[in-house]
Amino acid sequence: MPTSVLRLADIDSTAIESLLAHYGLSLVRVPEGEAIPGSYWGEDEAGIIGNTVYARGDTPVHSLLHEAGHLIVLPPERRVETHTDATDSIAEEDAVCYLQIVLGGTLPAVGSDRVMADMDAWGYTFRLGSAKAWFEHDAENARDWLVEHGLLTAAGEPV
Template identity: 45%
Template sequence: MLCIGDLPRAALPALASRFGFSVAFVTDGQPITGSFWGEPEAGIVGTTLYVRGDTPLHSALHELSHLVCMSAARRAALVRDAGGDDDEESAVCYLQILLANEIDGAGQERLMKDMNDWGYSFRLGTTERWFRDDAHDAAYWLQARGIVDKNNCLLWRLRND
């Protein structure tokens, strides 16, 4: 599994900053603030993403995608649980895959493999099949909110409704 410590230290903060978010690195062995799933999974509080070296990249990108997809009001009150409905959760999964291409050494294929290994569950089986053949509703959700364009290219905008 590709972890934050396997990447250049500036990679994730550079990506998060494109949306106006920050990344806080937690010292190895210390609890991760705002982690919903528990260590070593990423945490979120407000507009800050918390990670440490053993945090899987898929986890960090998933939580970052939650920050992007949620409304400003939800972000302002956020502590640990991103909430959202099933449609938003699908959009988050889709967006994290798109964001993987923005991290040198990661990419969509690697991220989807790690998502499968971690246990993400999609009705067609693998993450790859879902992304390719069954994620049209997730792509539309992101398009309708101006996060991606009609070609699913990132627009670097936040959902602020």
Template identity: 50%
Template sequence: MSIPTSPLDQVMSCAAVGLPALRQLLRPYALEIVLVADHEPLPGSFWGDPEAGLIGDRLFIRSQTPIQSALHEACHYICMDPHRRARLHTDAGGGYDEENAVCYLQVLLAAQLPHVGRERMWQDMDRWGYSFRLGSARRWFEQDAQEVRQWLEEQNLIDAREQPTGQLRQNS
């Protein structure tokens, strides 16, 4: 007899990626990654444990924090304007355009992590419960995100080849 599992039990954890790889990926953004002990609460977590937390320029994770959550919160930090970034504590906020940009950028950053990639990120986003009007993260990314790509380019967060620039959003 098999034990039923939740789709959330199948998402990739930060431990599976490794802290050194995540730190290297986020180094250009000057975002400090703070590893919290498994039995301690995650500071700055909007969704609660085990989801990543943000306070100022610190991203709080545990070994079992989903990598999609860590990247999503990191991308909020990257995509928000400097005024909000300076006051950041738990709730990243942001409007519709920014939230979509965060989702898109997290896929691009996932492609740069060993053992993650776009496919895995799309799967984990779907498992976590993201909802896109085309029914899946992949279909949205490939078929319905032209305005998002344009927004990211205008903010100088990706280049014309859709590669992250390693810069934070500078304008409001």
């Protein structure tokens, strides 16, 4: 497990910006030391307002992907009303966790394994003990939810 989580400043954000744009979202970089708008957890965690994800250089990549995932799973008409908290259900929250892992796998210098390790380091809890164990052995419902909502292919690839 990494000693510290991967942060936005550690990677080239171009790939994340392109990924977000694919889903009709944008990334706003918040200056260091300023509060992140729309952050549910505060401090360095990403925030969401409407179609925008807010992050600083010290924002964990897994946090940015998680908050973006909340917007991605919402229909466009609900996105515009979203501010800070976007979860409707446990099923949706599980789907967002699954999606952030899949999306991390599409980013150069990130990868699904790193996202899962960072989720564990941050304190996500799964009944099988780790994000990786959950993703590989206990996340069928989350995966099915994403497939049913047209966000993953049957092969598990992001749409």
